[in-house]
Amino acid sequence: MKCDVLVVGASPAGLMAAISAAKGGAGVILLDRDLAGLDHAANTLFEGMAAASGIKVEDCYLKKELEGMRILSPSGQGASIPAKGYFIDRKKFDEHYLRLAQSSGVTLLAGIAKKSRLDGSRRIVFSNEEEIEAKIVVDASGVSSHLAYGAGLVPMRHAEDIAWAMEADIEHPGLGEEMFFLYWIGSMAPGWKATFSPAGGDRATLGVFVRGHGQNVQPFFRAFLKRFRAYKKGQYRDIENLKILSVRRGGDPICVMPGEIVADSLMVTGGAAGQSGLAYSMRAGTICGSVAGEAVAAGNVSRGSLSQYEKLWKREFYWQYRMGRASLQTLAMMKDEEIDRLVRGLSGKRLISGGSFAKKAGYAAAIVLLFRPKTVLDLAVNLMRG
Numbered sequence: 001m002k003c004d005v006l007v008v009g010a011s012p013a014g015l016m017a018a019i020s021a022a023k024g025g026a027g028v029i030l031l032d033r034d035l036a037g038l039d040h041a042a043n044t045l046f047e048g049m050a051a052a053s054g055i056k057v058e059d060c061y062l063k064k065e066l067e068g069m070r071i072l073s074p075s076g077q078g079a080s081i082p083a084k085g086y087f088i089d090r091k092k093f094d095e096h097y098l099r100l101a102q103s104s105g106v107t108l109l110a111g112i113a114k115k116s117r118l119d120g121s122r123r124i125v126f127s128n129e130e131e132i133e134a135k136i137v138v139d140a141s142g143v144s145s146h147l148a149y150g151a152g153l154v155p156m157r158h159a160e161d162i163a164w165a166m167e168a169d170i171e172h173p174g175l176g177e178e179m180f181f182l183y184w185i186g187s188m189a190p191g192w193k194a195t196f197s198p199a200g201g202d203r204a205t206l207g208v209f210v211r212g213h214g215q216n217v218q219p220f221f222r223a224f225l226k227r228f229r230a231y232k233k234g235q236y237r238d239i240e241n242l243k244i245l246s247v248r249r250g251g252d253p254i255c256v257m258p259g260e261i262v263a264d265s266l267m268v269t270g271g272a273a274g275q276s277g278l279a280y281s282m283r284a285g286t287i288c289g290s291v292a293g294e295a296v297a298a299g300n301v302s303r304g305s306l307s308q309y310e311k312l313w314k315r316e317f318y319w320q321y322r323m324g325r326a327s328l329q330t331l332a333m334m335k336d337e338e339i340d341r342l343v344r345g346l347s348g349k350r351l352i353s354g355g356s357f358a359k360k361a362g363y364a365a366a367i368v369l370l371f372r373p374k375t376v377l378d379l380a381v382n383l384m385r386g
């Protein structure tokens, strides 16, 4: 098979890359191993992220609108932050964007990409089904991608910092009706967070995202489940009997930072490139696809031409991701007692209390991270308030 742009992986970034390359006039194939039964994990986002990414959250996949998040420290100190958020039906979300891709002229193909080889100004991808020859291959196959590595790129700068996650769909009468996401930080989920996300009705998810403890984070999940039941005991009858319906595992590249993301005839986007998050990775995919479309139209698919994608991505996102990483590194170094003090300070009048400027900056950065869509400007404002 031949095409202008082959996108590997119907991830949020891959879908948007395919759509935007096709809109730019390129002939696009979108290849995914599970096209018939996509089962992706990410299902929450905030309005700020969606707006910054140019994404309109559509009614056809919206499950529940939330009022904000509550950050909880290890000892149960809490600070509420209003920020409109969404719980989405991920299956319907994927179907929506697959339909959009098809109506933009993208050919959907089921198959597993094994490796690629550069052949002049084209790249050949060998899948389990056939060989596909493309002017540009976009690797959007997630954190466990091997295509980019196989082509000699190191697309994540700190791959060792992937947060490994275990998330369960749970059911208990009325649990999904809550209006705030709950995010615990501290040693119950070292390096990132433990989450409760209400999905409406009786449904919700519980998850742990852990850095620095390997890929098997089940012990953290078990301990968190126990803590969650204890925390909600006074609020729900029989919470000990909440049902776990299904479990998903995977990696969240929350602070790995993109590394080398373009080569001749090759671009990397989304989780594979360390561009974490549903909305932000969609924006990254959009930039990637539009540069791919332009490169095909101009007849120049060299690394130099494709590096426009890297430049545009950096202009929009580099500092947010840089701050995100700095924030998480700070958080990972904080002891539970320090996090307790920080969250207690947040729930009071002053956002940041006491300490040197550097300490304040570190604390503020940790909190800025939890807003993720917030920018460095927010950090400056928070510091001034402190």
Ligand SMILES: Cc1cc2nc3c(=O)[nH]c(=O)nc-3n(C[C@H](O)[C@H](O)[C@H](O)COP(=O)(O)OP(=O)(O)OC[C@H]3O[C@@H](n4cnc5c(N)ncnc54)[C@H](O)[C@@H]3O)c2cc1C
Pocket (backbone or CB within 6 Å): 008, 009, 010, 011, 012, 013, 031, 032, 033, 034, 038, 040, 041, 042, 043, 044, 045, 111, 112, 113, 114, 140, 141, 142, 143, 145, 165, 166, 167, 207, 248, 249, 250, 251, 252, 253, 269, 270, 271, 272, 275, 276, 277, 278, 279, 281
């Ligand atoms: C448990 C969990 C929960 C999360 N929750 C959220 C959340 O609520 N909100 C948020 O913003 N972020 C969340 N994240 C982070 C988020 O998933 C990612 O940052 C984001 O969705 C980007 O996805 P991705 O690019 O990593 O690709 P994925 O979603 O991993 O998709 C990769 C696609 O590529 C396909 N594929 C892989 N290899 C091949 C191959 N060789 N050939 C063909 N196809 C292939 C797969 O079938 C899959 O469809 C979560 C992460 C995890 C692990």
